[in-house]
Amino acid sequence: MADVPSKRLRVVQIGCGAWGRNLVRELHGHPGVDLVLLIDPDPNALARSHDLAPDASTASSIDSIQDREVEACVIASPGPMHASHALAALRVGDVFLEKPMTTSVTDARMLVSACKAYGRVGMVGHLLHHHGAVQAMLAAVREGRIGAPLVFRSARLCVRGSRDVDGSMLWCLAPHDISVLRMLDTSSVQRMKVDLHCLGSCVGATGPNVADMRLRMASGLFAHVQVSRAHAHKVRRMEIAGELGTVVLDDMATTSKLTLHWKGRVEDLQFDPVPPLRAEVDAFVRCVRGCSVSRTDFSEGLAVVELLECAQRVACVTRESPADWAAW
Numbered sequence: 101m102a103d104v105p106s107k108r109l110r111v112v113q114i115g116c117g118a119w120g121r122n123l124v125r126e127l128h129g130h131p132g133v134d135l136v137l138l139i140d141p142d143p144n145a146l147a148r149s150h151d152l153a154p155d156a157s158t159a160s161s162i163d164s165i166q167d168r169e170v171e172a173c174v175i176a177s178p179g180p181m182h183a184s185h186a187l188a189a190l191r192v193g194d195v196f197l198e199k200p201m202t203t204s205v206t207d208a209r210m211l212v213s214a215c216k217a218y219g220r221v222g223m224v225g226h227l228l229h230h231h232g233a234v235q236a237m238l239a240a241v242r243e244g245r246i247g248a249p250l251v252f253r254s255a256r257l258c259v260r261g262s263r264d265v266d267g268s269m270l271w272c273l274a275p276h277d278i279s280v281l282r283m284l285d286t287s288s289v290q291r292m293k294v295d296l297h298c299l300g301s302c303v304g305a306t307g308p309n310v311a312d313m314r315l316r317m318a319s320g321l322f323a324h325v326q327v328s329r330a331h332a333h334k335v336r337r338m339e340i341a342g343e344l345g346t347v348v349l350d351d352m353a354t355t356s357k358l359t360l361h362w363k364g365r366v367e368d369l370q371f372d373p374v375p376p377l378r379a380e381v382d383a384f385v386r387c388v389r390g391c392s393v394s395r396t397d398f399s400e401g402l403a404v405v406e407l408l409e410c411a412q413r414v415a416c417v418t419r420e421s422p423a424d425w426a427a428w
Contacts, residue, residue: 108134109385110170114185115177116140116149123176126381128153137168165192172388179271183207190214194221196384199275201401208405212398221387223394224401226279230379232372233358237347246342252281252323254338257331270311273327278404287318294415299330
């Protein structure tokens with residue numbers, strides 16, 4: 101982990117659910133952080149997080165941040181609450197905001213403006229920017245090892261029964277993949293087709309459990325992003341195909357997670373093994389301390405929200421049988 105200034109950063113964590121506890125663990129273990137306050141309306145969630153950071157105080161309301169001398173807030177509350185929580189947090193310090201940044205473009209633009217007005221650091225939790233294998237994959241593309249990139253494909257498939265707390269399956273699952281797509285290609289989207297599928301018995305309140313996004317970028321790149329809450333097993337896979345070869349990341353593989361396929365050969369690529377969340381938390385601390393600039397600032401978060409809101413608007417809902425997705 102990179103060196104940070106000796107003064108410890110006083111941080112508040114807002115939201116202590118399942119993912120929030122992972123952030124609590126990393127914040128508590130960071131040598132440059134003093135995690136002073138945990139906030140969540142659920143007493144059980146608070147108790148579990150307090151076990152990980154026993155020196156922190158606890159509170160049930162975000163209003164408690166006004167009574168603390170803090171420098172930064174880490175927000176891992178449900179996505180529909182991000183806008184109001186981040187706005188309150190920006191009044192007292194710099195902000196790390198989990199994905200999705202917000203669940204509307206209007207709210208995302210508001211936070212970009214507020215962040216500038218308060219002169220704060222705003223960072224969005226697009227975790228894959230800090231994943232060593234993703235960085236190595238994109239480096240291979242930049243170095244020309246696959247030639248000009250032609251196709252980006254990703255599959256983020258979750259087992260049946262997992263739930264969404266961020267407004268919809270698209271908002272909960274797709275931000276990471278869209279953020280990586282934008283790392284690869286920042287050109288505008290020329291065409292988009294989005295199918296939301298009801299696979300199996302997902303009729304009623306649960307809504308569609310599979311999404312299939314196809315995008316044509318102004319550069320000519322074709323992107324295909326699949327997300328699912330109906331898969332038999334967990335899949336985390338990305339690939340970038342180019343004129344000369346393909347680089348593939350299979351994050352669920354036990355060996356050879358990152359491979360380069362070219363000239364009839366398969367080559368394992370090396371990457372930084374630091375856990376992505378640990379790297380992300382360290383990057384936020386360094387940004388707050390002025391040691392680096394965020395790769396996932398609020399403007400980057402806004403661009404992802406704009407694409408997701410467009411996808412939600414053009415989506416077409418259909419019903420299919422499991423046999424239609426046998427290829428998965």
